[in-house]
Amino acid sequence: MKISLNWLKDYVRLDAPVEEICRAITFLGFEVEQVIRTGAPQLAHVVVGEVLVRDKHPNADKLSVCQVDIGPAGGVKTIVCGAQNYKVGDRVPVALPGAVLPGDFVIKQSKIRGQLSDGMLCSAKELGVAEDAAGLLILPGRPELGQPINAVLPPGDVVFDIEITPNRPDCLSHLGIARELAAWFRLELVYPQEKFNGDTGTQVRKDLLGEVVVEAPEDCPLYTAHVIAGVKIGPSPAWIQERLNAVGLRPINNIVDVGNYVMLEYGQPMHAFDARKIGGGRIVVRRAEDGEKITTLDGKERVLNSSMLVIADAAKPLVIAGIMGGADSGVGDDTTDLVLEVAHFKRQSVRRTSKRLGLGSDSSYRYERGVDPHTALEAAYRAIDLILETAGGQVVGPACKVGGDVPWQREIVVTHSFICEKLGFEIPEAVMEASFRALELTISREEPTESRGTAWTVAIPSWRDDLDRPIDLVEEVLRLHGTEKIPAATVTVSGLVGDDDPAVRFNRRVTDYLVGHDFHECVNYTLRPAKELAGWVSQTAAAELALANPFVEDQSHLRPTLIMGLLDTLKLNQSRGVAVSRLCETGRVFIESNGQNLECAAVGFVVGEDASRQWRKREPMDFYAVKHHVAALAAAAGIDLTRQPIVPVTGSYFGWQEGHSAAAGEMAHGWGARFGLLNLAMVKALGIVGKVYAGIFLILPEKIPAGSGRKRYTDFSLQPAAWRDLALVVDATVTAEEVRKNLAKIAREAVGNAFAVEAVGIFDVYQGQGLPEGKKSLAFNLVFRAGQRTLTDEEVNPVFQEIQDRLAGVTGYTIRK
Amino acid sequence: MQDTLNAMVAKASAELALIGARPGFEAAKARYVGPNGELTAVMKQMGSVPKEQRPAAGRLINEAKAALQQLLDAALGRIEAAELQAQLGPAIDPTLPSPDAGPGTFHPLTLVREEMCHILRKVGFTVADGPEVETEFYCFDALCTPADHPARDAQDTFYLPESARFANVSKKTPGEKYLLRTHTSSVQIRTMLKGAPPIRIVSPGRVYRRDTTDATHSANFHQLECLYVDKGVTVRDLKALLDYIFESLLGKDTKTRFRPHYFGYTEPSFEVDLSARHLPKVNKEWIEIGGCGMVDPAVFSAVGYDPEVWSGYAFGMGLERLAMLLYGVDDIRYFYQNDLRFLKQFA
Structure with a gap:
């Protein structure tokens, strides 16, 4: 809200410098977004002068030496000037020694290039009147010589653009801010003295206003209407226009301007009707009918419904209550008789309607935040005073007032020590009491307590609806004490036993791992476009992840994977010619599972083909390297991927290349992993160059273990092992792990309890020449070991033979000789 | 006997100096100290040496054996060093950049x-x-x-x-x-x-x-x-x-x-x-x-x-x-x- 300093000075004698006032506003709790200075500041020793002579400076090409007449009292001065835009005979501002121009620029008699100068001829910028610095300010209209410059320049003002916090609707007014500043500077606040006292005299004009009916008192607890007959519409006086202009409002006519003026003064919105346009002489405050229409002042037709409050005449709505008047019922140039409405509308009602219609105004802004119903009549009387003053006319009956009968009463009891305990430092009782008084918080009772200092009963004024509890008074005391004066202290820490959340630690571990493996950590947006999800999840799942109210089309869905964002990053870097390969990200992803959504902690990475040319080639990324990384990520969540079934992806998985990628977990136990080559066609369609390998690991945050649990040592044999190698020819489609598991099982059965099959590992995979079509050879290394003795060939050979015999009986397996 | 042994050690010294690889070394080692080696043959003659001369002969044999072992050890050390050297490629240029991507970065x-x-x-x-x-x-x-x-x-x-x-x-x-x-x-x-x-x-x-x-x-x-x-x-x-x-x-x-x-x-x-x-x-x-x-x-x-x-x-x-x-x-x-x-x- 824009607040004019000149205006504030009507209520409080603010002599402090503007910087001090800014600081006060700031530390009272309102942010000063901008300070706008209009006109000239008060300048002493700056007068009107006339250039009599302009000679070139003997020692400087660009300077002139002027003889300047500053009137009978000052005489003629010699002044050196660098400007070029003036001529002899021009009248200009002259700053004499002793003047202080904006920016603390002190004017002194001085020598400029050897030439004595008795002051300075000024530009508009130097006077702080305008930004323009192109030469001297040439004063029009030949003002009298020697006059103080402020008598010639338009009066200046300072306008503060202040952000008013939503808890302080009382400060959406000049009186509100003046009250705060008066409290801060401990100055007296002078309220406007209304002359009108509610006495409408003997004349009653029922023809202008018959009656006021409030049909919706729940939305309109107070409605007042006053009739003013015989007004003359015209421009409002200069002082009102100046003030409205200063705070950014366009003057319209005396009646509208007075309405705005009093709203900006008291914070109370009001509305003036042309009495002739109130059909049937009847004002009805009611809910609109569904589909009822009104054309508002801005020329737009609005369709109303029954949740909206209107001020209507006998036939039609005239005003959308508290928001905006109709185009037809307002005051026009030919208006002679007025009905002035000053009412209180419930904030919820105004807010609801304003939101539904997408229509706001200075009036609705104030009603939505809260207008003090107990100042309504005062504001009405003030407006009537100003209307009579600027538009003439006289107040006639009837004066209507409906509702507003609930008196305001609120008291808070607070003790001195309560406030000190909350603050953590002492403020003397007398200072607190002074703060209360300064804010017009009346102390209605004062009682000493045994150990908690004085207990004050503080009466809260009606405009401070935000003060309701003792803690609220702590803030008031602190505000006036000054938050800058909170004494310094050291942090005192009592030991609290705790550890970081398991999900946080998981996140840290996997990021450390990936960054340690040369990945660059990325951060991408959570919200993704619908068409992109189609490439990754089923239509049903995508529907579940849609936002109800996306802001932009390409951020409409929750991300089901981190890979999409990482591909964006790959693409961005590639397109900018930045060599890029390993990228990773951690963060939340959202997946649909059995008709419900799950929020998962996730870690993902991609490895693109590095386009950078190197003097030595490295092995390209492959599936098994990716698998290794995913296993490490799973391990960070306490999951041993080597013990988990891993299945190749088939066409039903999105985004991944069939035959070159795999999945594990599948959320059956709250986690899942996918890894391998990304779908070549998808990657190509995205415009990414080269193949991309990727991996992602998801886990429900609540499934991440807090610790890995203490392991127990298992005894191991110190005896040497015996090795045997064996190759099996199997169908190419059979997975190696299936064969390995079968072989291990058979080996264990053949060995029995004689000794241990310590490991069955794959050391070679072969397919091609020498093998039948559709077959592959898997070579295994079997490791046997006994606990207490060295195994001999005599023991191992028969067992190894037994294994081969058993394998011969397995369909589909052939031992390769 | 002493002459035989001296000649053997001298021959071994000359021979081993020329051997640069392991197979040659193994063959030479067998030739001298293997079961059918020359030193073994001399040792087998001990039975025919008169009892009173045996200590002296034994000392000579031990001396020769130690000398041979020293020669063999030296040759083996040389061969092993050469073998290790052979595992190395040409010397590196420490100013060439690592072709590996990295390091990774935290956001x-x-x-x-x-x-x-x-x-x-x-x-x-x-x-x-x-x-x-x-x-x-x-x-x-x-x-x-x-x-x-x-x-x-x-x-x-x-x-x-x-x-x-x-x-x-x-x-x-x-x-x-x-x-x-x-x-x-x-x-x-x-x-x-x-x-x-x-x-x-x-x-x-x-x-x-x-x-x-x-x-x-x-x-x-x-x-x-x-x-x-x-x-x-x-x-x-x-x-x-x-x-x-x-x-x-x-x-x-x-x-x-x-x-x-x-x-x-x-x-x-x-x-x-x-x-x-x-x-x-x-x-x-x-x-x-x-x-x-x-x-x-x-x-x-x-x-x-x-x-x-x-x-x-x-x-x-x-x-x-x-x-x-x-x-x-x-x-x-x-x-x-x-x-x-x-x-x-x-x-």
């Missing part, structure tokens, strides 16, 4: 978050976590946001459709709508409901606002909030924490100041300014860095803590904003584009 937001968490860890704050999909209760109701408050508006907050169900995000009441959390204060509520005071947590995380993306706004961004609940917590304690945080982050000369402000869930509330002298690209004396205040008694009531007994403070700030200030980044979108030329600057 600047991670670096700033971890630094903050580390600073707070030292004064007893542990990191708490919570869902990004939230419900109206945890995000608004429990934080005393009135039902018609603009922050709850569909204009400012992302909502999920009423039909949406999240199996692992609990609702307080069945009728609540799911939304994307607008602040990490919801984590504070969940933490307070789950545990008992005293509590001292920091909750960094991603939050969402329905906002136009530009140089300073982003549809999602990150916050970091601290909550401390205990008996007798004061405004002065809060100020001490903020002073501590920013002195740790930016050095002892750093000052903070409070300006009174309004937040629905703290009373009194303050905005926190930071003396900006240390910061790149800032030409103001003070710069706003976050908001804080004393936990409103109504919030304690909402989570079932007795406001007569418990008090506390909360502080929150934007991580992007902090990172922008610390690093002198002037466009928030850089954090989300992940241009490697950007990411590599903060490692």
Whole structure:
């Protein structure tokens, strides 16, 4: 809200410098977004002068030496000037020694290039009147010589653009801010003295206003209407226009301007009707009918419904209550008789309607935040005073007032020590009491307590609806004490036993791992476009992840994977010619599972083909390297991927290349992993160059273990092992792990309890020449070991033979000789 | 015999000197000291040496044996050294760059978050976590946001459709709508409901606002909030924490100041300014860095803590904003584009 300093000075004698006032506003709790200075500041020793002579400076090409007449009292001065835009005979501002121009620029008699100068001829910028610095300010209209410059320049003002916090609707007014500043500077606040006292005299004009009916008192607890007959519409006086202009409002006519003026003064919105346009002489405050229409002042037709409050005449709505008047019922140039409405509308009602219609105004802004119903009549009387003053006319009956009968009463009891305990430092009782008084918080009772200092009963004024509890008074005391004066202290820490959340630690571990493996950590947006999800999840799942109210089309869905964002990053870097390969990200992803959504902690990475040319080639990324990384990520969540079934992806998985990628977990136990080559066609369609390998690991945050649990040592044999190698020819489609598991099982059965099959590992995979079509050879290394003795060939050979015999009986397996 | 042995050692010495590889060495070794070797043959003659001469002969044989062994060891050492040498390629040029990618880099937001968490860890704050999909209760109701408050508006907050169900995000009441959390204060509520005071947590995380993306706004961004609940917590304690945080982050000369402000869930509330002298690209004396205040008694009531007994403070700030200030980044979108030329600057 824009607040004019000149205006504030009507209520409080603010002599402090503007910087001090800014600081006060700031530390009272309102942010000063901008300070706008209009006109000239008060300048002493700056007068009107006339250039009599302009000679070139003997020692400087660009300077002139002027003889300047500053009137009978000052005489003629010699002044050196660098400007070029003036001529002899021009009248200009002259700053004499002793003047202080904006920016603390002190004017002194001085020598400029050897030439004595008795002051300075000024530009508009130097006077702080305008930004323009192109030469001297040439004063029009030949003002009298020697006059103080402020008598010639338009009066200046300072306008503060202040952000008013939503808890302080009382400060959406000049009186509100003046009250705060008066409290801060401990100055007296002078309220406007209304002359009108509610006495409408003997004349009653029922023809202008018959009656006021409030049909919706729940939305309109107070409605007042006053009739003013015989007004003359015209421009409002200069002082009102100046003030409205200063705070950014366009003057319209005396009646509208007075309405705005009093709203900006008291914070109370009001509305003036042309009495002739109130059909049937009847004002009805009611809910609109569904589909009822009104054309508002801005020329737009609005369709109303029954949740909206209107001020209507006998036939039609005239005003959308508290928001905006109709185009037809307002005051026009030919208006002679007025009905002035000053009412209180419930904030919820105004807010609801304003939101539904997408229509706001200075009036609705104030009603939505809260207008003090107990100042309504005062504001009405003030407006009537100003209307009579600027538009003439006289107040006639009837004066209507409906509702507003609930008196305001609120008291808070607070003790001195309560406030000190909350603050953590002492403020003397007398200072607190002074703060209360300064804010017009009346102390209605004062009682000493045994150990908690004085207990004050503080009466809260009606405009401070935000003060309701003792803690609220702590803030008031602190505000006036000054938050800058909170004494310094050291942090005192009592030991609290705790550890970081398991999900946080998981996140840290996997990021450390990936960054340690040369990945660059990325951060991408959570919200993704619908068409992109189609490439990754089923239509049903995508529907579940849609936002109800996306802001932009390409951020409409929750991300089901981190890979999409990482591909964006790959693409961005590639397109900018930045060599890029390993990228990773951690963060939340959202997946649909059995008709419900799950929020998962996730870690993902991609490895693109590095386009950078190197003097030595490295092995390209492959599936098994990716698998290794995913296993490490799973391990960070306490999951041993080597013990988990891993299945190749088939066409039903999105985004991944069939035959070159795999999945594990599948959320059956709250986690899942996918890894391998990304779908070549998808990657190509995205415009990414080269193949991309990727991996992602998801886990429900609540499934991440807090610790890995203490392991127990298992005894191991110190005896040497015996090795045997064996190759099996199997169908190419059979997975190696299936064969390995079968072989291990058979080996264990053949060995029995004689000794241990310590490991069955794959050391070679072969397919091609020498093998039948559709077959592959898997070579295994079997490791046997006994606990207490060295195994001999005599023991191992028969067992190894037994294994081969058993394998011969397995369909589909052939031992390769 | 002595002559035979001397000749043998001399021959071996000459022969072994010429052997450069292992097979030749093994053959030579067999020739001299193997079961059919020359020295073995001499030793076999011992039986025919008269008994009184045997000690002398034995000594000669031992001397020869030792000499041979020395020659063999020397030859083997030479061969092994040559073998190792052969494993090496040509000498490296240490100035050539490694062809391996790297090193990896942490995202600047991670670096700033971890630094903050580390600073707070030292004064007893542990990191708490919570869902990004939230419900109206945890995000608004429990934080005393009135039902018609603009922050709850569909204009400012992302909502999920009423039909949406999240199996692992609990609702307080069945009728609540799911939304994307607008602040990490919801984590504070969940933490307070789950545990008992005293509590001292920091909750960094991603939050969402329905906002136009530009140089300073982003549809999602990150916050970091601290909550401390205990008996007798004061405004002065809060100020001490903020002073501590920013002195740790930016050095002892750093000052903070409070300006009174309004937040629905703290009373009194303050905005926190930071003396900006240390910061790149800032030409103001003070710069706003976050908001804080004393936990409103109504919030304690909402989570079932007795406001007569418990008090506390909360502080929150934007991580992007902090990172922008610390690093002198002037466009928030850089954090989300992940241009490697950007990411590599903060490692």
